[in-house]
Amino acid sequence: MSDTLAAAPHAHDLVVRDKFTGDEIATVSQLTVEQALDAIADAQRATVTAAALPRHKRAAILEGAAALLKERSESVADLIVTEAGKTIRQARKEVCRAINTLRLSAAEALRNAGEVIPFDSFPGGENRQGWYTREPLGLIVAITPYNDALNLVAHKIGPAIAGGNAVLLKPAQQTPLTAQLLVDLLVEAGLPEEVITVVRGNRYVAQALVQAWNVRMVSFTGGFATGRAIAATAGIKKLAMELGGNAPVLVFEDADLDLAVKASVSGSFWAAGQNCIGAQRILVHRSVFLAFLKSFVAATEKLLTGDPRLEATDVGPMISAQAAEGARAKIQEAVAFGAALLTGGELKGSLLTPAVLTGVPRTCTLWEEEVFAPIVIVEPFDDEESAVIAANDGEYALQAGIFTNDLNRALRVAGAIDAGGVMINDSSDYRLDAMPFGGSKYGSMGREGVRFAYEEMTQTKVVAVAR
Structure with a gap:
């Protein structure tokens, strides 16, 4: 642990408030840096569980969570109104979009597994045949914003699950309840609990997640200054960032x-x-x-x-x-x-x-x-x-x-x-x-949109057979 992280102040419990009235609606605990490091180690072990889930099981879990979300859509919309401040009509639309995001993720788990490589397209390859597959990256850190507290979480953890990854999810401090609700629905639909770890904590906890050696990718949506800090400290790992627009x-x-x-x-x-x-x-x-x-x-x-x-x-x-x-x-x-x-x-x-x-x-x-x-x-x-x-x-x-x-x-x-x-x-x-989503110039790094995020969150493996 770095000296900065070792000296980090312990986080207090997080008070979640109604964004219109200001009333307290919940108090949730936050992790210390030491607890976050333990969570990273546990999540790393969960990569084995995540990768072992067959594709049909990943798809069934995502479809099941989408069905549960649809059944409870009005209560979920009410939570978004309270916690994030969206109007009830806007919240209902966000729930509908999140359902679609989960279903798109389920389809990606079944569809995008790889393809055959035409080795005979170049002289010398006539006696070879083979293919490539899409394999999990391993452990992914997902850091999500408050403005789409449900659907932008779905856009990160849906493709990650479809790709067979384990996830450390750090939701926005302002909207932790909606993120936890989506994770709970996935577990209820059959996802092993250890595959997604929700980490609530301050910026030092976020820094510990980003810097962790065994994290293979950081997917972040948020402000430019935070994105620049992540890029400066992450080390050698994949980064996917959506840093805002004008x-x-x-x-x-x-x-x-x-x-x-x-x-x-x-x-x-x-x-x-x-x-x-x-x-x-x-x-x-x-x-x-x-x-x-x-x-x-x-x-x-x-x-x-x-x-x-x-x-x-x-x-x-x-x-x-x-x-x-x-x-x-x-x-x-x-x-x-x-x-x-x-x-x-x-x-x-x-x-x-x-x-x-x-x-x-x-x-x-x-x-x-x-x-x-x-x-x-x-x-x-x-x-x-x-x-x-x-x-x-x-x-x-x-x-x-x-x-x-x-x-x-x-x-x-x-x-x-x-x-x-x-x-x-x-x-x-x-x-x-379903469309590729991201910016140019300093607006982003990588692309979201379920298919494109799934491809960012997987890696190809080539198998070639010489006859």
């Missing part, structure tokens, strides 16, 4: 403005803006800028902010009052430098009303960094070239959106935008759980 949406003069407004309002303020692919910078052709802006502000002002348990609520609380205060400070910074706040930005505890700004200088935090809050910038552009330059301005590039009725332009601009995904005639925040 998504642009481009609206051209020939776009269906009603569609663009409706999709962009949803894309900007879903999950109180705590969405790594949420629209943050909406760039609109100057000829339709004022019309779009007027309609967008009017639609934003119709959103109901408040109690996430109410069916009518559109925007619930942010993850904490501190996060909401930090987001409000970024609005104030932009206004101080000349931006116009057109609506929203009102703070009440952990609630921040959806904010729309224009005239934001490109040196402001709202333009340069991921905001992760219900805040959006709307700015005009004059031509396609300048729109693409503005869209590509930044070091985070997960997804983007384009609205136009010109197919040639749509494909041309999609090719020019530097991002992991470009949605045409849709907001940036569309994601299918």
